[in-house]
Each structure stands twice: as C-alpha cells, then as structure tokens.
Amino acid sequence: MEGKGTKGNTEQKQRWLIIVLLLLSTGTVLYFLLVHNPKSTLPVNGEIVPMVDLEDPERIVDGVHVRTGFKVGEGMQEVINNCTSCHSSKLVTQNRMDREGWINTIRWMQETQNLWDLGPNEEIIVEYLSKHYSPVEKGRREPLKNVEWYTLK
Amino acid sequence: MKRRNFVGKAALGTLGGLLGTEIVFGAHLPVGYELLGLQEPDPFKMFHKHKEMVVLNDRPWNIEAQAHLLDDRTTPNASMFIRNNGLVPEKIDVENWSLTIDGESVTRPKTYTLKELKSNFTVYSYHLTLECGGNGRSEFNPPAKGNQWTVGAVSCSEWTGVRLSDILKDVGIKGDAVYIGYHAADLHLSRNPDLEPISRGVPISKAMMEETLVAFQMNGKDIPLAHGHPLRLVAGGWPASVSGKWLTRISVRNKEHDGEKMQGSSYRVPIFPVAPGEEVDSADMKIIESMPVKSLITYPKSGAIIPLGKGLQIRGHAWAGELEVSKMQYSIDFGATWQTCTLEKPVNRLAWQHFNATVKFPKKGYYEIWAKAVDSKGISQPMLLPGWNPKGYLNNACHRIAVKAV
Numbered sequence: 001m002e003g004k005g006t007k008g009n010t011e012q013k014q015r016w017l018i019i020v021l022l023l024l025s026t027g028t029v030l031y032f033l034l035v036h037n038p039k040s041t042l043p044v045n046g047e048i049v050p051m052v053d054l055e056d057p058e059r060i061v062d063g064v065h066v067r068t069g070f071k072v073g074e075g076m077q078e079v080i081n082n083c084t085s086c087h088s089s090k091l092v093t094q095n096r097m098d099r100e101g102w103i104n105t106i107r108w109m110q111e112t113q114n115l116w117d118l119g120p121n122e123e124i125i126v127e128y129l130s131k132h133y134s135p136v137e138k139g140r141r142e143p144l145k146n147v148e149w150y151t152l153k
Numbered sequence: 154m155k156r157r158n159f160v161g162k163a164a165l166g167t168l169g170g171l172l173g174t175e176i177v178f179g180a181h182l183p184v185g186y187e188l189l190g191l192q193e194p195d196p197f198k199m200f201h202k203h204k205e206m207v208v209l210n211d212r213p214w215n216i217e218a219q220a221h222l223l224d225d226r227t228t229p230n231a232s233m234f235i236r237n238n239g240l241v242p243e244k245i246d247v248e249n250w251s252l253t254i255d256g257e258s259v260t261r262p263k264t265y266t267l268k269e270l271k272s273n274f275t276v277y278s279y280h281l282t283l284e285c286g287g288n289g290r291s292e293f294n295p296p297a298k299g300n301q302w303t304v305g306a307v308s309c310s311e312w313t314g315v316r317l318s319d320i321l322k323d324v325g326i327k328g329d330a331v332y333i334g335y336h337a338a339d340l341h342l343s344r345n346p347d348l349e350p351i352s353r354g355v356p357i358s359k360a361m362m363e364e365t366l367v368a369f370q371m372n373g374k375d376i377p378l379a380h381g382h383p384l385r386l387v388a389g390g391w392p393a394s395v396s397g398k399w400l401t402r403i404s405v406r407n408k409e410h411d412g413e414k415m416q417g418s419s420y421r422v423p424i425f426p427v428a429p430g431e432e433v434d435s436a437d438m439k440i441i442e443s444m445p446v447k448s449l450i451t452y453p454k455s456g457a458i459i460p461l462g463k464g465l466q467i468r469g470h471a472w473a474g475e476l477e478v479s480k481m482q483y484s485i486d487f488g489a490t491w492q493t494c495t496l497e498k499p500v501n502r503l504a505w506q507h508f509n510a511t512v513k514f515p516k517k518g519y520y521e522i523w524a525k526a527v528d529s530k531g532i533s534q535p536m537l538l539p540g541w542n543p544k545g546y547l548n549n550a551c552h553r554i555a556v557k558a559v
Contacts, residue, residue, distance in 0.1 A: 087342055088210050088211045088213075090209060090210045090211060105298060114343045114348070135294075135295050137294065139294060140294070140537045140538055141537045141538055147455055147555045149458055150456055151457075152453050
C-alpha cells in the first residue's frame with residue numbers, strides 16, 4: 001500500500017512537472033515570439049497583424065494621441081510636425097481659439113518666434129485646430145466643477 | 154509606421170552607457186518601457202515639487218499649485234508655481250556668476266561678482282508675494298491665449314538679498330532714469346542666442362523701494378534652480394514676470410524698458426474697460442503695475458464633507474499688490490450675507506496676510522464658501538470675473554470652495 005502510494009505520488013509529481021514545464025516553455029516561446037521580438041507578428045487568417053504595444057507613446061487611447069495629448073483627426077500629424085518642435089503640445093491643447101484666433105497666433109509666432117512659413121500645411125493646421133480646440137461658452141462665472149468629495153477628519 | 158521600443162541585451166548595454174551606469178535588473182525591463190533617466194525629465198523630481206502640482210506646459214515649464222497646497226504661511230519650494238518663458242539655463246557657474254549694471258542712465262557701469270554683491274552691501278530678508286499676471290486666466294470668456302492658470306500661480310516666500318536701490322546708488326544713476334530692465338541667462342525656446350525669452354522691468358520708483366531685492370536666497374537656502382538660481386530680481390506685489398530669474402544684467406533706462414514681453418499685449422491691459430472679446434489697439438494698452446486685491450482659502454481643500462453642527466475652521470491668505478488688505482470676509486450663501494474673518498497684519502510690506510474663521514452651517518446640504526478681501530483703499534474682490542482683457546490678466550474674482558454638511 002505504502003509503495004503503491006509513493007509510486008502514485010511520484011507519477012503525479014512527474015505529471016505536474018511536465019505540465020509546468022510545458023506551460024513555461026510555451027510561455028517562453030510566446031514571449032519571444034510576441035513580446036521580445038520587436039518585429040514579431042502573428043499570422044491571423046492569413047493577415048499580418050502588428051501587435052499592440054501598451055507602452056508605445058505613439059499609441060492612440062480614447063481618440064487621443066498619448067505622447068502629445070492631441071485629439072486624433074485629420075491634420076494632427078501636420079500639427080505635431082510643425083507645432084511641437086519649439087514648444088510643448090500642452091501649449092496648444094490647453095488653449096481654445098476660433099479660426100481667426102489660431103491664424104493670428106500663427107502670424108504672431110512667425111513675426112516674433114521664428115516660426116517658418118507653413119505653406120499648404122497652414123490650412124490643414126488651422127482647420128484641425130479650429131475644429132478640435134475651439135472656444136466653449138463659459139459665461140461670466142462657471143459653476144464649481146469636478147469637486148472631489150472627501151470626509152474631512 | 155509605428156515607433157517601437159525594444160530592449161535587447163545589446164540595447165541594454167547602450168542604454169546603460171547613455172545613463173553612465175549599469176541597469177541593474179535590466180533583464181526584467183518590460184519591452185517598450187523607457188527608462189526615466191532617458192525620458193522627458195520628471196519635473197516633480199527635477200524641481201522638487203509636490204506631486205499634486207499641475208503641469209500646464211513642459212516646454213517651457215509652467216507648473217501651478219492647487220489652493221490647498223498653498224496652506225503654509227511661507228510658501229516652500231515644493232508648492233511654489235513655476236512660470237518660465239524660456240528654457241532653464243543649462244549650465245550655471247555660480248563661482249563666476251556676475252551682475253552687470255549698465256544702460257543709458259547709469260553714471261558708472263559696473264560688474265559685481267556674486268561674492269561682491271553679498272559682501273559689499275547690507276543683506277535684507279522680506280516675505281514677498283509673487284503672483285503671475287495671468288493667474289486665473291482659465292476663467293475668462295472668451296478664452297485668452299496663454300497658459301491656462303487656475304488659482305495656483307501665487308506664492309509668498311522669504312527672499313534674502315541686497316537692495317537694488319543700494320546697488321543703483323553705488324553705480325550712480327542719472328536724473329533722466331525712468332525704468333530698469335533685467336536680462337537673464339535663460340534660453341529662448343528656439344535656442345537662438347540672439348533672442349531673449351523675457352526681459353522686463355519696473356519704473357525707477359519701484360526699483361528704489363526697500364523691498365525690491367537682488368536676491369540669492371529663498372527661504373534661507375540658495376534659490377532653487379527653477380526659481381532663478383543663483384540670482385533673481387524680486388519685486389513683490391507686481392506681476393511676477395518683473396522679478397527676473399537667473400539674473401545677469403540690469404539696464405537703467407532713460408525710457409520705458411523695451412525688452413521682450415514689455416510691449417504689444419504682453420502684461421498689458423486696456424486703458425479703458427472693453428467688452429468681452431473686443432479688439433484693443435496696442436496704443437490703448439498699459440503696463441500692469443501693482444496686482445489687485447485677492448485671496449485664497451487654503452484649508453480645507455474644496456470638497457470637504459463635514460458633520461453638521463461642528464464648526465468648520467477655514468484659513469488662507471490675502472494680498473493686495475502694493476497695498477495692504479484691510480478686511481477679509483466669507484459668505485456661505487452666495488454673497489447674500491458676509492461674515493468677517495480674523496485677519497493678521499503682514500510680516501512686512503508686500504507679504505500676504507493670513508486669515509481664519511470658524512464657519513457654522515444652519516442645516517445640512519451643499520454649500521460654497523466664498524472668500525472676499527478688501528484692500529486699504531476700500532476696493533474688494535469681485536464675485537464674477539473682472540473686466541475682460543485680451544490676454545486674460547488680473548482675474549481676482551473671489552475664491553470658492555465646495556462643502557457638504559451631513
């Protein structure tokens with residue numbers, strides 16, 4: 001009885017070991033295939049699908065370009081290329097202007113801040129900015145917003 | 154094509170080389186993770202700021218406090234706002250730092266080393282309120298261009314240095330002197346060395362005031378990097394942009410200083426009231442001098458839920474540019490009635506004043522506590538936004554916090 005029991009335990013242990021090893025090696029293979037190798041792609045239904053890299057600063061989350069904070073839309077790349085080499089994207093995203101306001105701002109930067117002639121990109125940039133970063137009517141004083149309630153001790 | 158980050162063994166060695174050290178546990182780095190040392194520098198670590206400070210802009214750095222972070226009587230570096238127009242100087246050579254006094258209206262232009270400044274003149278300390286001219290800009294309607302400050306671009310720290318007036322007396326200034334303009338070591342965003350990011354100043358009368366300092370210490374220590382190390386002009390009560398950081402030169406001018414951000418709409422407001430959104434000719438704009446009366450409730454933080462029947466202690470600070478605050482009031486009924494706060498005298502002229510009160514609520518419910526300061530000329534803070542101006546300066550509307558009594 002004892003001997004059999006021991007044998008059974010050993011078999012069980014071996015079985016577990018095999019399962020664990022299998023899982024580990026599968027994991028390792030998958031890791032190198034999917035994660036470690038930057039060029040890795042998985043063929044799915046014959047298509048080559050690039051993997052999503054959750055740390056990639058260029059990724060888009062909820063319609064926002066993570067690295068710059070810009071809203072995704074036509075003209076975003078032109079804005080990134082022309083408007084973020086001297087100053088931060090935050091200077092753009094925190095402001096609200098209409099078409100005329102954005103054009104005036106571009107002229108001011110060209111006159112005083114060494115901004116180059118934007119050529120045909122100007123219209124694309126102005127269109128993007130006045131669509132995504134236009135003023136919101138706030139009245140003479142807004143209600144208190146985004147109050148984070150807490151119990152005062 | 155998507156940019157991709159890859160940490161392989163060879164890459165680890167390269168990254169380690171860039172950082173000048175081995176990356177311990179490098180093998181455990183998640184793929185795509187950028188080492189902090191190689192990322193955009195962390196401003197909270199780099200400038201030793203409180204983690205709840207809010208970054209408005211990272212090139213140039215513009216970081217503001219929240220009201221509850223300003224509860225200290227003397228603002229520590231951790232919660233002092235940063236308003237930069239250019240890039241922080243990359244190399245600061247304290248040993249060879251000097252200050253040159255020149256300009257049309259100087260009798261004997263002269264250069265002082267930092268050591269000479271400290272030993273040639275008497276050293277003074279003052280608590281000085283520095284508020285960004287654009288503090289509160291985010292509330293203007295239509296919106297004004299620039300960093301969208303809410304309430305946290307104000308501080309009152311202790312500054313130590315020598316009086317600008319003593320230096321000006323030492324070099325001698327001519328009878329036609331009307332203004333001083335500062336020049337500093339920060340870099341224009343374009344890195345063009347011919348452009349200055351900012352070069353502002355004050356009329357001679359303000360320059361000659363006792364409290365106008367060429368400072369080398371803040372709160373008893375060397376001035377922190379972001380606040381002008383090793384030398385800064387400090388002129389309390391005026392827009393903080395006149396208090397030039399990383400100071401290298403002061404020009405005594407026979408006309409209004411015409412440096413960067415002195416003209417156009419920069420730090421200027423209309424001479425007469427204008428309708429919101431109205432276009433204003435630059436000839437109809439004037440330079441902001443003394444800042445208006447204002448206050449902040451720094452305790453409790455907005456959003457407090459308190460048991461009904463227990464008095465709520467509130468406190469904060471009030472300031473009034475060149476003037477003193479003579480009265481401090483609060484309202485819990487949207488301005489229908491006002492109660493008086495206990496108000497302390499300033500520790501010195503141009504320092505903010507502390508106030509406190511115990512607030513009682515008549516029944517359970519939602520309340521807003523509004524704070525209103527009145528200056529020594531009887532002018533008080535408005536409850537709604539003050540006069541609109543093209544660049545959104547001087548918003549001194551009353552500060553409000555939300556409270557629930559349960």
